[in-house]
Amino acid sequence: MSDLQRFAGKDILGVGDFDRSDLAGLFAETRRMQRIVRERGATDLLRGRVLANLFYEPSTRTSSCFLAAMTRLGGSVIPISEVRYSSVSKGESLRDTVRTLEAYADVIVLRHPEVGAAKIAADAAKKPVINAGDGPGEHPTQALLDLFTIEAELGPVEGKTVTFLGDLKYGRTVHSLARLLALTGARVRYVSPPAVAMPRPLVAELAARGLEQSEHAELDEVLADTDVLYVTRVQKERFSSEADYETARRGYRVDAALLGRMKARAVVMHPLPRVGELDESVDDDPRTAIFRQVEYGMYVRMALLAAVLGRA
């Protein structure tokens, strides 16, 4: 029995659903998906299965990725990305929407602006729900693809130093990935302006789980030892003052000159979209993995869809 069989029929709500053994199984399945796509583009594994791609807020990247993943598995997709145009605008509850969609579909992917929405949906639905981001809550599939990216680019993350840069307060991507890294024996460095530092409770939680962490005001304090530089988008609306925003934006910009001070074997990542914090001058550097990261995301999500539908 493969490690992934226990996910058949299950929801994927947060990174807490995975232990080290699950990750190993998931990543083996992910590599299998990568080979299938490279060799023949697609498979019939999920033929006749339907995914409801329910997005209550826009995310072209994530919704397109799940759509491509389901399609390359031979399945099909009901795309619902305009909730103002759906029954929701007539006052329908998330529970009813989800119970309606599971009458048509075999699995539901949900993006929602409110924390806890994925849990509500999963409780309402008999069929598997995959959380594709619920507000400031979890975004487990992003964290899984991030971890897969690190290992695909650098090998096992154990003993490696992962440096998170930018907005660490509101970046659910950072929070979820840090939780996964706590399983792996990686070291973690946080570099951010004080206004958007890692939340204290999360740092405490991760410390209790044995994650080696440290916080820094300047990237140069840790750059030379960094194996993985994880850059995040700094969003103006996250800051209480224009001044704080400008500090965050200007002080944490990554460009080719900065990469010149990094290890020769390293990887630079970003969850995208970027809006200036990661300069295009880094794009041709082989260490910059941002678009490979996007591609790995499709393979990870293929593996997850196959798993919850009992075909992994």
Add this chain to the structure above:
Amino acid sequence: MSDLQRFAGKDILGVGDFDRSDLAGLFAETRRMQRIVRERGATDLLRGRVLANLFYEPSTRTSSCFLAAMTRLGGSVIPISEVRYSSVSKGESLRDTVRTLEAYADVIVLRHPEVGAAKIAADAAKKPVINAGDGPGEHPTQALLDLFTIEAELGPVEGKTVTFLGDLKYGRTVHSLARLLALTGARVRYVSPPAVAMPRPLVAELAARGLEQSEHAELDEVLADTDVLYVTRVQKERFSSEADYETARRGYRVDAALLGRMKARAVVMHPLPRVGELDESVDDDPRTAIFRQVEYGMYVRMALLAAVLGRA
């Protein structure tokens, strides 16, 4: 020759397109579709066929249902749900839009806010048009799935009592289903506030067709004899005064306590979305069929698509 073969290449504009024999054929095909989906998820029956899903007003439920139905038949779908963003916004006529889409597709499903739109589209198109609701006009596929639901849950509707509750004036779902019931030997009860009672001409028409009908101000007058309780959404915009709306909304709310006064073998239905008139406390009652009703809708629409494309 199956009863459905005469629908090959035909439009589905209203419930008047069906007689009792057609209904028997359609429902047999619907049960076949249900078996296919349950046993293997999908079929190749409509492989290579394309549906244009043309929605001039939002209806996530209906558009998703047709999309899932076509997909599970092996076909594919052109989803057009943003008419403000289409050629229509450049002033194109419905006729031209339909004649364009039939150049790409094999069948057109149309939802439009104006009564008669489906007929205009059907006259313009050489290929089959299925009316998925034209304003206050018809919504035949909803009525067909409603009737299928009754028979799937309770057996033949002949001799059964169907009680319609709520807004019976503007509810085209109620009008279409009542017309179908006139073919079947069912008894019908109407319970509504006076402001949104069944239209007089329709009551007269149904009487002329032999439907046994009666109207009631209070649900309790008919509840004990009701086999099917069909609850409709009460929409604020349908009422001329706030007071009338509040009367309709509060006086006709169905909850678990009310179900306690119903027959042990009965079915509670709702076309969804609901906005308070059918309390979530009824959801776990086995008589509440609202989400099974949704699922039956997919099988009915699969059968209809197969029929008009000559593959039933």
Add this chain to the structure above:
Amino acid sequence: MSDLQRFAGKDILGVGDFDRSDLAGLFAETRRMQRIVRERGATDLLRGRVLANLFYEPSTRTSSCFLAAMTRLGGSVIPISEVRYSSVSKGESLRDTVRTLEAYADVIVLRHPEVGAAKIAADAAKKPVINAGDGPGEHPTQALLDLFTIEAELGPVEGKTVTFLGDLKYGRTVHSLARLLALTGARVRYVSPPAVAMPRPLVAELAARGLEQSEHAELDEVLADTDVLYVTRVQKERFSSEADYETARRGYRVDAALLGRMKARAVVMHPLPRVGELDESVDDDPRTAIFRQVEYGMYVRMALLAAVLGRA
């Protein structure tokens, strides 16, 4: 080796990418696609391949056409038609959007309001980009389907007279088709109000390429000799004054009476949508090819997709 094999992996940015031999190869493949659709609806030629249909401005006709084309080739589509709702609205560059989508898809079709956008996308992407219109720039697939329409309806265009009517200044469709006609030995007549005449530099360019052209204020000067009447939409926003617009709109209206003065064997075309300049009274005239033109468009785009994906 077929004439189309050189397009494998290539971008389709403008009509300048095609010479006469390419056109012959493309149209042979287009006829093959037409036969496939007529005989069996679809093929598996592009099974497992994914198209990203990236529309930064609305075009139901073009996006639906590419979607149907890809689907009938056995492939699937990521439809992205709401850019205000995409990462773009978060400030993402076209380059990043394209590089993200090529991680999921095998080919990108791009509609964009700015001239040169297709070239930027093609430079950013490793995978083929097909220009589906970039503002006042090129719209090569429309020009190719227009030329195919002429030859499908009348045979080789060499020696034929093609009359363009209406807004010839802003009509990129006209510009692209005129460029293609310069390869073919056709004669071209331009009929337009002065405010929206063919651009001088383009007329000079086409003259240098040997295209026989002449300009006329009145359609009747050339109508009797016209084999192809190509009518364009006259858009109010193109005119500096209401008076100029009314002149253009009223003076160049084609109706059944006007067709009465044309050759018995001729073809009337329009890129659609029409908003009055081509009266519905012409629709039943066998010379009016506007909806056949739409259908040919699907076959041409099937041929192009097969070509750039190396399966033509």
